[in-house]
Amino acid sequence: MSEAAHGSYYVPHGTHWPIVGSIGLTTLLVGVANFLNGLSVGTTMMAIGLAIVIFMMFGWFGQVIRESESGTYNDQVDRSFRWGMGWFIFSEVMFFAAFFGALFYARIYSVPWLGGGDPGTNEFLWSGFEAMWPTNGPGDIGGKFETIGAWGIPAINTLLLLSSGVTVTFAHWALKKNQRMPLVLWLLATVALGFTFLALQITEYTHAYHELNLTLGSGIYGSTFFMLTGFHGFHVTVGAIMLTVIMLRSLKGHFTPDHHFAFEGVAWYWHFVDVVWLGLFIFVYIL
Amino acid sequence: MTTATTHDTHHEEHRRGLMRWITTTNHKDIGTLYLLLSLLMFMVGGAMAMVIRAELFEPGLQFVEPQFFNSMTTMHALIMIFGAVMPAFVGLANWLIPMMIGAPDMALPRLNNWSFWILPFAFTILLSTLFMDGGAPAGGWTMYPPLVMQTGNAFPFLIFAVHLMGISSIMGAINVIVTIVNMRAPGMTMMKMPLFVWTWLITAYLLIATMPVLAGAVTMLLTDRFFDTSFFNAAGGGDPVMYQHIFWFFGHPEVYILILPAFGIVSQIIPTFSRKPLFGYSSMVYATASIAFLSFIVWAHHMFTVGMPLTGELFFMYATMLIAVPTGVKVFNWVSTMWRGAMTFETPMLFALGFVVMFTIGGFSGLMLAMAPVDFQYHDTYFVVAHFHYVLVTGAVFAIMGATYFWLPKWTGHMYNEKLGKLHFWLSTISVNVLFFPQHFLGLAGMPRRIPDYSVQFAGFNEISSIGGFAFGLTQLLFVYIVFKTIAGGEKATDQVWEGAYGLEWTLSSPPPYHSFSIAPDVK
Numbered sequence: 001m002s003e004a005a006h007g008s009y010y011v012p013h014g015t016h017w018p019i020v021g022s023i024g025l026t027t028l029l030v031g032v033a034n035f036l037n038g039l040s041v042g043t044t045m046m047a048i049g050l051a052i053v054i055f056m057m058f059g060w061f062g063q064v065i066r067e068s069e070s071g072t073y074n075d076q077v078d079r080s081f082r083w084g085m086g087w088f089i090f091s092e093v094m095f096f097a098a099f100f101g102a103l104f105y106a107r108i109y110s111v112p113w114l115g116g117g118d119p120g121t122n123e124f125l126w127s128g129f130e131a132m133w134p135t136n137g138p139g140d141i142g143g144k145f146e147t148i149g150a151w152g153i154p155a156i157n158t159l160l161l162l163s164s165g166v167t168v169t170f171a172h173w174a175l176k177k178n179q180r181m182p183l184v185l186w187l188l189a190t191v192a193l194g195f196t197f198l199a200l201q202i203t204e205y206t207h208a209y210h211e212l213n214l215t216l217g218s219g220i221y222g223s224t225f226f227m228l229t230g231f232h233g234f235h236v237t238v239g240a241i242m243l244t245v246i247m248l249r250s251l252k253g254h255f256t257p258d259h260h261f262a263f264e265g266v267a268w269y270w271h272f273v274d275v276v277w278l279g280l281f282i283f284v285y286i287l
Numbered sequence: 288m289t290t291a292t293t294h295d296t297h298h299e300e301h302r303r304g305l306m307r308w309i310t311t312t313n314h315k316d317i318g319t320l321y322l323l324l325s326l327l328m329f330m331v332g333g334a335m336a337m338v339i340r341a342e343l344f345e346p347g348l349q350f351v352e353p354q355f356f357n358s359m360t361t362m363h364a365l366i367m368i369f370g371a372v373m374p375a376f377v378g379l380a381n382w383l384i385p386m387m388i389g390a391p392d393m394a395l396p397r398l399n400n401w402s403f404w405i406l407p408f409a410f411t412i413l414l415s416t417l418f419m420d421g422g423a424p425a426g427g428w429t430m431y432p433p434l435v436m437q438t439g440n441a442f443p444f445l446i447f448a449v450h451l452m453g454i455s456s457i458m459g460a461i462n463v464i465v466t467i468v469n470m471r472a473p474g475m476t477m478m479k480m481p482l483f484v485w486t487w488l489i490t491a492y493l494l495i496a497t498m499p500v501l502a503g504a505v506t507m508l509l510t511d512r513f514f515d516t517s518f519f520n521a522a523g524g525g526d527p528v529m530y531q532h533i534f535w536f537f538g539h540p541e542v543y544i545l546i547l548p549a550f551g552i553v554s555q556i557i558p559t560f561s562r563k564p565l566f567g568y569s570s571m572v573y574a575t576a577s578i579a580f581l582s583f584i585v586w587a588h589h590m591f592t593v594g595m596p597l598t599g600e601l602f603f604m605y606a607t608m609l610i611a612v613p614t615g616v617k618v619f620n621w622v623s624t625m626w627r628g629a630m631t632f633e634t635p636m637l638f639a640l641g642f643v644v645m646f647t648i649g650g651f652s653g654l655m656l657a658m659a660p661v662d663f664q665y666h667d668t669y670f671v672v673a674h675f676h677y678v679l680v681t682g683a684v685f686a687i688m689g690a691t692y693f694w695l696p697k698w699t700g701h702m703y704n705e706k707l708g709k710l711h712f713w714l715s716t717i718s719v720n721v722l723f724f725p726q727h728f729l730g731l732a733g734m735p736r737r738i739p740d741y742s743v744q745f746a747g748f749n750e751i752s753s754i755g756g757f758a759f760g761l762t763q764l765l766f767v768y769i770v771f772k773t774i775a776g777g778e779k780a781t782d783q784v785w786e787g788a789y790g791l792e793w794t795l796s797s798p799p800p801y802h803s804f805s806i807a808p809d810v811k
Binding site: 009011012013014015016017018019021022023025026029030032033036037058060062075079080084085087088090091092094095097098099101102105107109110111113114125126135136137138141142215216217219220221222224226227 | 302307308309310311312313362390391392394395396397399400401403404405407408411412440443444447450451454457460461464465469470493495496497498499500502503504506507510511513515516517518519520522523524525526528529535536800
C-alpha cells in the first residue's frame with residue numbers, strides 16, 4: 001500500500017505561519033516577563049502577542065483544513081499526523097508527570113523529613129514541626145486553610161468528564177456510520193459536559209479562595225493542588241475549544257467515515273485530559 | 288493511493304533571498320539553518336569560555352566582576368548545550384535522515400520550519416539578559432533554587448527562553464520519530480537503518496520524555512518567585528532538593544541526548560574509512576537502547592553530596608556503573624570494526640578516532656565520579672569540569688566536526704581542503720588536551736568550579752589550561768574558514784565521495800537534489 005503512496009507524499013512549498021507564530025509567542029512571553037518585572041508595557045505586549053498567536057492558529061489550521069478537505073493528504077500523510085499527535089500527547093503526559101512527581105516527593109519525602117523522619121532536618125530547621133497532610137509547612141505559609149472534599153464537586157466533575165469520554169465515542173461511532181445529525185449532537189453533548197466541568201471548577205476555586213483560605217500561596221498543598229488542577233483545567237479549556245471547532249466543522253460537512261484524523265486527534269486529547277483528571281481525583285482529592 | 292494529483296508536490300519554485308530561508312519547508316534548507324545557528328552559537332559560547340579562561344589565567348581578580356564571571360559560566364553552558372550541540376545534531380538529522388532512509392523530506396515540513404525558527408528568538412531573549420538590570424543569570428545552568436531566585440530582571444526571561452527551547456526540541460523530536468517510523472523507503476526495515484538514524488530515533492524519545500519535565504521544573508521556579516507557591520521552600524513544606532531531583536530527571540537523559548547522535552556519527556565514519564561493515568550492528572542498537580533506558584534511573588548521581596538516604600546513594604551508584612557495560616560494548620565494536628580493516632586517515636576518520644580515545648577518557652573519569660564515596664571528594668570541583676568537557680567537547684563536538692568533514696562534500700558538492708582539515712584536527716586535539724587534562728589535577732587538588740579566584744597553589748595548571756583554551760578557541764576560527772571556503776567552492780566531489788562510503792545518501796548526486804528521494808528507492 002505504501003509503495004504507491006511514497007510517490008505523492010505531500011511536501012508543502014513554503015509557509016509563513018511558523019515565523020508569525022514565533023513572533024507572536026516571543027511577543028507574548030516577553031510581555032509576560034516584563035509584566036512580572038513590574039513594567040507597564042508588559043500588558044500591551046501580552047495582548048498583542050496573544051492576538052498574533054491566535055491569528056497564526058487560525059491561519060495555519062485553516063490552511064491545513066483546506067488542504068485536507070481538498071484531498072491533498074494521502075494515507076501516509078494521515079499516518080504522520082497520527083504519530084505526531086500521539087507523541088505530542090505523550091510529551092504532555094510527561095509535563096504532568098513533573099507536577100505529580102512534585103506532589104509525591106512532597107508527601108513521601110520532604111514533609112515527613114521536616115516532621116522528624118530525618119532527625120537532623122527537624123532538629124535544626126523546624127524543631128517541633130509535626131508532619132501531616134495536607135500542610136502548608138512549618139512556616140504556616142498563607143495561614144490556616146481548609147481543603148476541598150473529594151465527594152462534592154470533584155466527584156460530580158469526575159462523572160462529567162467520564163460521561164464526556166462516552167459521548168465523544170458515540171459521536172465517533174456516528175461519524176463512522178456517516179450519521180451526521182447524531183454526530184453533531186453527541187459532540188454538542190461532549191462540549192457541554194466539558195464547559196460544565198469548567199464552570200464547576202471555577203465555582204470550586206472561588207469557594208477555595210474566599211471561604212476556605214486555600215490559595216496558590218497555601219504552602220506545598222496549595223502549590224500542588226492549584227498547579228495540578230489549574231494546568232488540567234487549562235487543558236480542558238483547550239480540549240473543549242478544539243471539540244467546538246470539530247463540531248463546527250462537522251456542521252459544515254467536513255470529515256468522511258474513513259478520513260477524519262482531526263476528529264480522532266481531538267478525541268485522543270480529550271481522553272488524555274480525562275485520564276489526567278482520574279489521577280488528580282485519586283491522588284489530589286481522595287488520598 | 289496516487290489519485291492526489293491535483294497538487295504539484297515537486298514544484299521547484301522557491302522564494303529568493305531572506306524569505307526563502309524564513310518560509311522554507313525543505314529539510315536541507317532547515318538543516319543548513321540549524322547548522323549555521325549552531326556554528327554562530329558555538330562562537331558566542333566560545334567567546335564566553337575565553338572570558339572565563341582569561342579570568343582564571345592567574346589568581347586574583349583581573350578582568351571581570353565575580354557576578355559577571357558567574358554569568359559567563361552559566362550562559363556558556365546554556366548556549367553550548369541548547370544553542371550549539373543540540374541544534375547541530377538536529378541540523379544533521381534534518382540533512383541526513385531523509386536521505387538515509389530514502390524519503391522525499393521530513394514527515395512534517397511546516398512543523399520542522401517552526402522548530403527551527405523558534406530558536407533564534409529564544410537565544411535573542413537569553414542573550415538579551417546580559418544587558419538587563421541585575422545582569423544575566425549567574426546561578427549556574429542547572430538553575431538551582433534558592434540561588435537562582437536572586438537573579439534580577441533576567442529571571443522570567445531565562446525561564447521563558449528555556450520554555451521556547453523546549454518547545455523547539457519537542458517539535459523537532461516528534462518530527463524525527465514520525466519521519467523514521469513512517470517515511471522509510473520500501474525494504475528499509477528497522478534493522479537495516481544506518482546507526483545514525485537509530486541513535487537519533489532513541490534520542491528523540493529521550494527528548495520527548497524529558498523536555499516537558501524541564502518545562503515543569505522551570506515553571507515551578509517561576510511560580511515560586513512570582514505567584515507565592517512553595518515547591519522549593521521548606522517553610523511551606525516544599526524542598527529545594529526536590530528541584531534537583533526534577534531537574535536531573537531531565538538533566539541526565541539530556542546528557543545522553545548530547546552524546547547518542549555522536550555515537551551514531553562515529554558509527555557511520557569508522558566503517559567507511561576501515562572499509563568494513565560496522566562490527567556488531569545489532570549489539571550497537573541494543574546498547575544504545577540500554578543506555579537510553581539506564582539514563583532514566585541514574586539522575587541522583589548528580590546529587591550524591593546533597594543529602595539522600597543511603598539506599599538511594601547505593602542504588603544510583605550501581606545503576607550508574609551499569610552504564611559502563613553498554614558503553615563498553617560500543618567502544619569494543621568501534622575498535623573491532625577497525626581491526627584488520629584497510630584503514631585510511633582522512634579528517635573525518637581522525638575526528639572519529641579522536642572521539643573514541645578521548646570520549647573514553649571522559650567515560651573513565653565518569654566511572655570515578657559514579658562512586659558515591661569518591662564523588663564526595665570530587666563533587667563541584669574542576670575534576671567534574673574536566674570530565675564533562677572530555678565527553679562534550681572531545682566527544683560531542685569532535686563528532687559534530689567529524690560529521691561536518693564527512694558529509695560537507697555531499698552537501699556542497701565540493702571537497703574541503705584535506706591539509707587544512709588535518710591541521711584543524713591536530714591543533715584542536717593538542718590544544719583541547721592542554722586545556723582540559725590539567726583540570727583533572729586541579730579538581731583532585733580541590734579547586735572548586737564556578738569561582739573566579741583561586742588559591743595560588745592552583746596557578747600553574749590554570750595557566751597551562753588557559754593557554755590551551757586560547758589555542759583551542761583560535762583553532763576553531765580555522766574550522767569556520769574551512770567550512771565557508773568549501774561552501775564557496777573547491778575540488779568537485781564525486782557522488783560517493785569516500786571510497787568506502789555505504790548507504791543511500793551516497794547514491795544521490797553531490798550536492799543532492801532539492802527533494803532527496805522523489806521516488807522511493809528500493810532497498811535490498
